[in-house]
Each structure stands twice: as structure tokens, then as C-alpha cells.
Amino acid sequence: MNIFDNLILGFQTAATPENLLFCLAGVLLGTLVGVLPGLGVTATIAMLLPLTFQLGPTSALIMLAGIYYGAQYGGSTTAILINLPGESSSAVTAIDGYQMARKGRAGTALAVAALGSFFAGCVSTLLVAIFAPPLTTVALKFGPAEYFSLMLLGLVASIALAHGSILKALAMVVLGLLLGLVGTDVFTGSERFIFGVREFADGLSFVALAVGVFGVAEILRNLEDEKTRTVLQTKVSNLWPSKEDFRRMAGPVLRGTGIGSLLGILPGGGAILASFAAYTVEKRISKHPEEFGKGAIEGVAGPESANNAGAQTSFIPLLTLGIPANPVMALMVGAMIIQGITPGPGVAAEKPDLFWGLIASMWIGNLLLLLLNLPLIGLWVKMLTVPYYILFPIIMAFCSVGVYSVNGNAFDLYSICAFGLVGYLMLKLKCEPAPLLLGFVLGPMMEENLRRAMLISRGDPTTFLTRPISAGLLIATVLVLLVVLLPSIRKRREEVFQEED
């Protein structure tokens, strides 16, 4: 009925000077902390959460939401500039973004990421405003069987992330799955591969793994030989995307926004798949698949849009049901409770100013981020000209502080060192870290949902085929497999590799 009245109420709430200030403070703080390598969004919000306790509920939530998007923007920045993703979604951005940076197109990559995210943010904010309740109903149709099939589709599709050998990509996915097994079995409480180290009881730290295999490995590679320090030596060309760039990013941004918005509403891991799925789609339909992994602008535009769209729509289950879709949303629930608001189905009706103010602030936050980040691009790119003997220790120090701050656990620091060596070895063997990370993130969730679905069906595996959504996802998985294995396509892949050689 009165979606416009609601939005007007929202903008009136969000645009008060006080709330605007907190929104700005949030995105600024988020960007700053997000830029520090190793500090992911969750760690950032966990650390800054107590700051918001003194504010009013609306301001506190607006600021936290701002930190959330801000940190995500910041995380992409480090992924592009120094190959250091702070979380799973920016691991995908690192693939082509960092290659663009090595070619001297860091500015363009950052601008594409910012513009794509802004567009995605605008569209998905509107989606949240209009479709929140019906979308929630769809999300609730996803049970364990559906999640398992969705993750299977994601894993199979992730092979397309690799731009080298399919076999190596598969090996990396499997290695990731195995690393994901470390920890305590949720179902029986058995310890798996923890070798008596109690700190491993909750599994290996994602941040430590990502920082190790991406960041530390890259630093080691750069230290190997002065002459391979490509980022430094290439003159940074124009910062702004060219007309051709804009033409190439339009499609990926639109598709990424769609994919991200859809997957973001699924509580329990949907959003993690968004950027991976967007990358896979872009690579599949691109006329130049050979450019992927070597600095394709589509490989930055698609995942970044998907990532941001998913970040916004993951607020839907939180706002309509009070269910957190990811650890960050769980922190937001905590913040709401401390503010005396009990998140749940009643929030929209009981506190319309807060509900709509938060939605309006999402759009304002995205606008602020764009205004903030575009001028900053030049500054970020200059960071690359800092001599490496200064930059490396700083990066390592920030990584360590960031990883340590998540759980206050010194073991995570040893993990960084170990994973750094593993990552370096992988670089030498020309194995890629992105499929490994996806396997690591999806593996445990897939196992959990598989076992849960089987428990509910009392051991009957046909449950995956008799539930329509699950069956549809499995059919899509088979299609993807066929596409990968289809002779003509395989031939095309081979041609591509011959060209490369």
C-alpha cells in the first residue's frame, strides 16, 4: 500500500543530521578498518559493537550497518591492491582485481568495484523495501536438503573459478573440503584432526587461512626476486574506467546484482555463494573467457555487485524474522537486544521509524561510500608506491593483529604462518587458492546439511529428488557438469590454453 509513505518516513529518519553523521562515521570507520588486511567484517563489527551501546537504537543500527558495508568496500580494496581478501566474498575479487592492479589498472578496478557495488546497493535496497515479506517466505522453503543441493551446485560451479587445469582446481576444492573437516563434529561431538589442540576444536580460522594462502604467499613470492615486483614497477595509468570499460561492466553488474540479491536472502550461507556464482556466470558467458584470471574487468564487476547486493538482502531475514543470516547479522541482533529492541516479526510494525530508517540508511550509506571512495582511489593506489620493505612488515603486523583480535587465540597466528607456506607451495605448483577457500567454506556447511537432511528423512536419499527446489538445483548441477565436460567446450578450453602457451 504505502511503500512511498514508508520510504519517506525512512528517509526522514535516516536523513536527520545526527543519523547522517553516524552513517558517515560508520562507513568511514568500516572502510578504514576494512582496508587493514586481515580484519574481516565480523571482526570489525565485533570490536566496534561496544562503541554503539551509548547511542540511540536507530543511530546505533545505522552506524553498524554503515560499518558493515564500509568494511566490505574496504575488504575489496585490499583484495585488489595487495591480494589480501578479508572474507570469502572478496577472495573472488582478488582473482582478477589483483591481476588488474599488477597491470597498472588498480584505479580502474577500484572504481569498477565501487560503481558496481553502488548500483547493486541501490537496486537491492529497493528490493528489501518492496519485497521483504514475500522473499522471506521463499527463504523459509529452504531446508537442509535444499541447502545441500545449492552448495553442491556451488562447488561444482567453482571449478570454473580456475583458469588453469581443471584437475588442479578439483584438487584444491578437495583440499579445502578436508581442511574444513578440522574441528568438532556437530552431530556426535567427535574431534576430527585436532591432534589434541583444544584451540582447533572449533575448526581452523577462515581469516588465518585466507591471509595465509593469499597474502603471505604473495609476499613471499614478491620477496623472491626484486624484479618480479610487478605492482610497483608498472606505471599506474588512468584511474577512471574508459568508455570501453563501462560498456564491458554493464552486463556483469546487472547480472551480479540479480544473483547477489537472490542468494543473499537465504539465511545460512546463500550470500557466501553470491560472488562465486557471479564470477562463474561471467566467465561462462564471456566472449573472452581467456582473460579471466588475468585481469578481466567483468571478473571484478560481477562478483563485487553480487557481493554488495547479497550484503543488503541478507538484512531481509533479520528484519522480517529476527533471524541472523550470517555472523555479522548475529552481531546486529545482539546490538538490537542491548538497545532494548527484540528483533523479530514485529519490528516493522512496532518500530516503523527504525525499520524504514535502517533501509533508507542503506541507500544513503552506499551513496556516502561512493562519494568517499572515488576520491580515495588515488590515495589507495599511491599506497602501492610505498617501498616494499616498509609495506610488508606493516601488512604482516596488521594481518596478525586482525587475526588475533577475532578470538584472542595465538594459535591462529601459527596458522597464518603455516598457511603462508602452504600458499607459497601452491603458487609454485600453479594451484589456485580461490577454489580451496570455497571448499573450506562450503564443505562443512554441505556436510552439516547433508547429514541433517538424511536424519530428517530417516536415511532416505531420495529426499533430495522428491523435494522440488532441491531437485531443480540438482538438475542445474548436472547441467553445469555437462557444460564442463561437453567435448566442444572442452576443445574450446584447450584452444584457449594453447593460445596462452
Place this chain on the structure above:
Amino acid sequence: MRFSIFAQSGAVALALALSTGAASAQQYPTRQITMIVPFSAGGPTDTVARLVAESMTKDLGQTIIVENVGGAGGTLGAARLAASAPDGYTLLLHHIGMATSDTLYRKLPYKTLEAFDYVGLVTDVPMTIVARKDFPPGDLPGLISYLKENADDVNMANAGLGAASHLCGMMLLSALETPIQTIPYKGTGPAMTDLIGGQVDFMCDQTTNTTTQINGGTIKAYAATSPERLAIFPDLPTMNEVIPGFQAGIWHGIYTPAGTPDEVNRRLSASLQKALTDPNVVTRFAELGTAPSTAEEATPEALKAKLEAEVALWRPIIEAAGQYAD
């Protein structure tokens, strides 16, 4: 500001009045205090801790900062406290898991009943038995007979080993003497999602997690596990009315490392008692569906007795279920 000047002058006056030595405990606290919460920020236990810490800070005149040391069902945080100096500057706010982990974990790096001193009980959060909104039984006796008749077909969710919902579920199954398929989740969020979505049939969880969903009509409630009916749901029967003696609550307590001077524990206990009557704490607790512990409960003796009783209470239940967390 005014308060801190007051506190400082008070400390100076005390120092002057008590000529030498032995004054250290009376002067306590003279610096910042750390309160370990063995779970992640933003969770229900963290919320309880932050509300209490904020109020105790006012009384003690020293800031209490909350440090989240999560992992391994709260045992990493408890181990951190056990290894801390017993000077009253490191506290731990932990829930019922302190007692159940003694049986759930067979290789704890500390001895639950020996490694800690006690400040007092904070609150006892009641639990509710809830089900998907289209679950057939109409009332509590109906639920019990339905569960017994359809034991093979129903699914009970819980939020993982050692979680409140797991403990309450074990107690329920042991009271019904009926084996029912349990579906574990990683945390309350995903379990609640699947309950709302009708993927699982019922669960037993803290009011902190269920109240808003019950009020929002997304799930339905059959019973409370508190000894008395809950103020927020006066029409909801208690389990006690149908199965006498059945009660389960997620009690929270504040601990110090073993060997902490008695005066320090007393000082903290007095401060806790004050905090538990702070109108802000009372209101926020009520919104979470719980009430602060009484002044008699917020004492070292009461917490010690509670911990010992609960370790003994849960040992046979957990051993009968045969589920361990390591």
C-alpha cells in the same frame, strides 16, 4: 565525572584511615577489571554480561571491560580464567555450561569444582518448549501423548552439543522415556530458522530466543520449564504441572580464579547485588524474558552450591544420553 572524583577521594580517605598494610583488599578495585564472556559478542550471554558489567562499573568506580573468549562450548574462556591471577581483576560470566561441560568434556584443562571462586548468581533464564506453528497437538498433555505415539516421525532440533536447547532436550527425552530423533544445528539462529520454516517439529530453548517468535506467531509454545508460570506468558503451563519436578533453566554466574581473597569476592558480590536491582538491568532482563537473581542468590555461597548441585544433576543425564563434546 562527579562520581569518579567521589570515588578517588573515597579511596584517598580510606588509604589515610587505614594506616598500613592489609589495606589492599579494602582498596580493591584500583584499576580496570576484565570480565571474560566465553561466547561471541552479541549473543544472549554476552548481552547479560554487558548489562551487568555496565551497572557494576558504576558501583565499583572502575571500568569493567567485557572480553569475548569464545570457543569449545565456553571451556576456552573458563580455562583462561582458571589460568588468570586470583586478584579480582579477571572475572568470568558463564552459564549452566560451566556445570555441564564437566561431564560433556572429558579432557578439561581445569577441575570445574576446584579451579574457581564464586561471586554469585546473576539470572536464571527460563526455557520454553516450542513447535512449528502447524504442529498438530493442541496443548501440553496433547503434545506429550503425540510425542509418545509418533516418536519415530517427529524431529527435535537443538543448537548443538552443550547448548541450552540440547540440555533441555535431553532432560525432556529422559522424562518422557521416549527416544526421539534430534537434529543438531550450529547455534540457535539456524535451528530457529528451520523451526519457523517447518523443517523440524519442535525444540526447547531459552525465552531470550523464543519470546519474540512466540509473540510474532511464527512458532507456538506448549510449556515453560520454570517452576512457576512466566510473567510474560501467564497462560502458558509449566512442565512442572504435568511432569512434577521437571524444571530446567539457564542460570548464569560470575566466577573468579580459585585463591581470590574473600574480601574481593564479597566486594564483587555486593556490587553484583546492587547491579541486579538497577532499574535498567531489571527492565532489560524483563525484555529478555528473565528476572535478576535475588540478593541471597547473588552470593558466593549460593553460586558454589548451585554449581555443585548442577554438576551432580547433569552427570547422569549426559552419561545416559552417551553424548560427549570431545
